[in-house]
Amino acid sequence: MAADGVYVSLGGLPILRDVSLHVGRGEAVAVLGGNGSGKSTLVRAVVGLNQVQGGTVRLFGQPLQDFRQWSRVGYVPQHSSLNVSNATVQEIVASGRLPHRRPFRWFRRADRAAVADALQLVGLADRAKWPFRSLSGGQKQRTLIARALSTQPELLVMDEPFAGVDLHSQAGLANLLAGLRADGLGLVIVLHELGPMAEVLDRTITLCDGRLADHDAPTSTMDCDPELAEHSEIGLLDPVAGGE
Template sequence: MPVTPIALSGGVVAIGGRPILRGINLTVEAGEFVALMGANGSGKSTLVRALTGLRPLAGGRLELFGTPFDEFEDWRRIGFVPQRTGATSGVPASVWEIVASGRLTHRRLFRPMSRIDRAAIDDALEVVGLADKARDGVATLSGGQQQRVLIARALAGEPELFFLDEPTAGVDLPNQYALADALGQLKARGSTIVLVAHELGPLEPLVERAVVMRDGRKVYDGRPLAHADVHAAHHESPYALHVDHAPRVVAPLESDQADVR
């Protein structure tokens, strides 16, 4: 019986004192392919950041692979693909070098790379279909190819649990198919995958479970929904208008008071 990769109960995240996530309960079992969905600002990216420890929890309890988060040290079991339009920095870097940095969870300080490390990097590049571009500078690749490089980087560490934050955002359709193909291979290998997506697109056949977020709360958890359902009808609040958390500033002598909510 494999351990449960993610168990979050009563998860609360506050940024600047304002609640962003409230009372989230989420358990992901080994081998699941979960899509976190919802509108912009619904808290889906924040949830992934909370699960990876990039955003501290203000309340609740998070366990990764059965270990309370504060004691969790086994980072090689986790692969993270951040939300990113590019993979470039101030200095050129080759595709191979970026992917190789995903191998650091397995390497010791001041030690050269082993043959196993190199094989894992080559394998990761093979899965995302960029083996022939290994020596190219990452800045010369298209946005979709750069996104695949970031996936290969997470893949090189041979993790069991993947977090992907909006992997398809701003990626052209051919690259979305390449991406779906790579994720399909991961799924076939038995990896647990949690991804944030606004729209599923070519990923749709892979998704087994959809978690829909709205206003920092989990509003749906179950079989994947058609795109229209996520954004419409029964998840919509009875109040047609979206209410901001920010207090509305209204002049005291505002004449058009009827419009103020």
Template sequence: MRLVAEAVGVRIGRTVILGNVSLDLGPGAFVGLVGPNGAGKTTLLRILAGLLPATTGRLTVDGRAMASVRRDERARRLAALFQGAGVGWPMRVSEIVALGRLPHRRAFAALGDADRAAIARAMRLADVAHLADRAEPTLSSGERMRVLLARALAVEAEILLADEPITALDPAHQLDAMTLLRAISRRGIGVVAVLHDLTLAARFCDRIIVMEDGRLVADDRPDAALTDGLLASAFGVAAHRGTAFDGTRYILPWERSGPGTKEMG
């Protein structure tokens, strides 16, 4: 599956929320979508998911306009996980994850063997199998995020769009989630995740897209996208760089930089 945005923009009145963003997303890559707060990351993700219409530009799926793709096909081929996406009523975890199989079933049809296998696989991968009988209101924020990730994985879509999938997780589960998302991409699924942790983004992602003020300002491999100049201009930070014991290069945002920097005391 290839998802392409061509000069996509969103305007509310005279305010430009997103301006002329073009990108090409395909299979087999883990893409990190980063940028300061208010840069337009979630807006772009909602457009890519077909949940928000663009004011200008064009969005295509395998060369077809997104609007012309039937909803059921879109739901099978494109999975999305957004911050604040609650369940709304006290369902059990296993039931929540099973919702990910709805695009593959006829209305009111029972779960089939393929559905049950996909649900079990998704719960195992997201480390929520032991929560199967828990009711959603009893979950912590981190557990809830992992359950929603499992629901998205159960779709077994060709592209997974995830909005801040590691924000509510503890460090161990952040590492697990990033390892999982990278592993999924290695199986040929396209993964696009909004991330705020630049260290993890640089370590795990194949490609980094940086946004600032509704514009795309970088789109490259991590070391080429997250340069010192861009970190200073887009994020207002300076970073330490180094090499871990296994040879992996890392970047660690360390202090504020630029005119706004103040000595704290």
């Protein structure tokens, strides 16, 4: 995945200004920054949920506007943004198989197997029939990760998966993501602080006021100086060959 010089405006207000992010196969990169820095806007732009007004985004070598192989990309939103009432864990995870299905077709054996495997991987096989709303914060995040994994992606994009999750569950999620990265999955993860992900990540970028502020940032990014973002010169790493 390669995003270069991205500009995004929402409701006429500039949110991202000349932001770049490169992630290769088996690479884990965190997007850090305080509230309102543009982190969620960036990852939503990468997966096509926010329109890009300037710059380019390429997924697996293809321009975003031409990309159609969405089964190769898994997206994990914040669980608080998911509006479900009576859906079960299994039903939510099964929705991740939609990119593999033709319209109006029943689930195949391969779909059911992928859902079961994803639930087993995140440790929720025994919660498959539970209502999503009854889960803890950590279990909800695991459900959304399972939904993304059920599509069998090559790139996993996550928007603050540790929000509202206790420290014990954060450690468990970090271990899960470390294993996925070791298997070659590319990871883009929005974080406020590195926490248990510090040992999993290859590198970080930091956003401040919609601009790149720093690379390989410290664990705390809450005190971000907008002037630093405006005037610093950022040296971007080259994309990993064959991994975008």
